[in-house]
Amino acid sequence: METLTDEILTQTIRVRPQESHKGTYGRVCLIGGNDHFGGAILMATEASVYSGAGLNTTLTDPSNFVSLHSRMPEAMVADFTHQDELTELVSAANTVVVGPGLGTTPQSLSVLQAVFGTVTPKQTLIVDGSAITLLSEKNVKLPQAKLVFTPHQMEWQRLSGIKIADQTDEANEVVRQQLGGIVVLKSHQTKIYTPAGGFLNKAGTPAQATGGMGDTLAGMIGGFTAQFANQTNAVLAAVYAHSAIADELAENQYVVLPTQIIHQLPRYMHEHQS
Numbered sequence: 001m002e003t004l005t006d007e008i009l010t011q012t013i014r015v016r017p018q019e020s021h022k023g024t025y026g027r028v029c030l031i032g033g034n035d036h037f038g039g040a041i042l043m044a045t046e047a048s049v050y051s052g053a054g055l056n057t058t059l060t061d062p063s064n065f066v067s068l069h070s071r072m073p074e075a076m077v078a079d080f081t082h083q084d085e086l087t088e089l090v091s092a093a094n095t096v097v098v099g100p101g102l103g104t105t106p107q108s109l110s111v112l113q114a115v116f117g118t119v120t121p122k123q124t125l126i127v128d129g130s131a132i133t134l135l136s137e138k139n140v141k142l143p144q145a146k147l148v149f150t151p152h153q154m155e156w157q158r159l160s161g162i163k164i165a166d167q168t169d170e171a172n173e174v175v176r177q178q179l180g181g182i183v184v185l186k187s188h189q190t191k192i193y194t195p196a197g198g199f200l201n202k203a204g205t206p207a208q209a210t211g212g213m214g215d216t217l218a219g220m221i222g223g224f225t226a227q228f229a230n231q232t233n234a235v236l237a238a239v240y241a242h243s244a245i246a247d248e249l250a251e252n253q254y255v256v257l258p259t260q261i262i263h264q265l266p267r268y269m270h271e272h273q274s
């Protein structure tokens with residue numbers, strides 16, 4: 001297993017060409033945030049916008065519209081229960097992030113099924129949070145897509161059937177191959193299983209152990225995969241940057257908030273572009 005270093009950042013984060021526009025930097029569609037977990041999709045959206053994705057659209061419960069618009073006027077918003085809009089907006093994206101704060105109600109399940117029924121093989125699909133739990137517990141068919149799963153250890157136990165104590169690299173890789181795509185197995189030292197091998201993220205701090213930290217990572221992976229061509233490197237760079245920014249902040253802070261990491265992204269990416 002290869003240990004990630006800051007080299008993954010300069011290998012991935014490109015200096016922006018002069019001759020470019022918002023369409024050059026990808027379209028991300030984020031789906032989640034029920035009437036209870038609105039903060040999760042707000043953080044995921046904010047992370048995607050601050051990562052530099054050119055266009056961001058969030059499909060969520062209408063009760064989150066005002067808070068999302070007031071925090072993030074850069075993002076477009078639509079109701080995740082409107083099937084026609086969902087189909088149109090998910091189809092227009094090159095990266096789709098589903099799950100932060102989606103919940104596990106019958107409504108959450110029907111939103112997830114609508115998203116999975118719309119995604120096509122050319123799109124990158126990041127499956128996070130409640131979407132992983134629903135996938136584990138309900139009969140949902142995964143679409144053909146460039147799949148990225150971002151479970152924490154308990155979500156991985158649900159999805160893979162492997163108990164946390166038994167989550168060895170060998171066992172995890174077997175299930176990754178069955179699922180297809182990339183698995184970002186989040187813990188105090190996140191491991192990333194990819195078709196090109198496994199990677200260990202030694203960056204990161206217990207100051208990150210606070211709600212919304214993974215929602216933020218899902219949004220960053222969304223923003224990075226939408227902009228940078230090599231999808232595996234984009235995932236690795238997002239995981240590393242998320243933790244490395246937290247390490248910087250934790251030098252002077254007892255706890256690092258997800259939104260504080262988000263707000264450092266433009267500066268941090270500027271310092272690590274090549």
Ligand SMILES: NC(=O)C1=CN([C@@H]2O[C@H](COP(=O)(O)OP(=O)(O)OC[C@H]3O[C@@H](n4cnc5c(N)ncnc54)[C@H](O)[C@@H]3O)[C@@H](O)[C@H]2O)[C@@H](O)CC1
Pocket residue numbers: 036037038039040041099100101102103129130131133152153154155186187188211212213214215
């Ligand atoms: N502000 C918000 O709206 C927030 C919404 N959230 C959403 O809430 C939904 C449920 O997600 P949760 O993860 O809270 O609930 P889950 O029930 O899926 O997982 C949490 C449980 O897993 C256990 N666990 C074991 N190993 C773990 C590890 N390495 N990392 C994290 N937990 C571990 C925890 O102790 C806890 O009992 C998701 O859709 C998520 O996106 C959370 O992200 C919290 C913040």
Ligand SMILES: Nc1ncnc2c1ncn2[C@@H]1O[C@H](COP(=O)(O)OP(=O)(O)O)[C@@H](O)[C@H]1O
Pocket residue numbers: 129151152186187188189190203204205206207208209210211212213214215216217
């Ligand atoms: N002790 C820790 N050390 C390093 N990173 C941590 C630690 N605790 C949590 N994290 C990171 O925080 C994130 C938590 O993700 P997750 O549990 O999905 O959060 P949420 O769903 O609340 O947004 C992961 O990226 C994980 O690696």
Ligand SMILES: [Mg+2]
Pocket residue numbers: 128129152214215
């Ligand atoms: Mg989570």
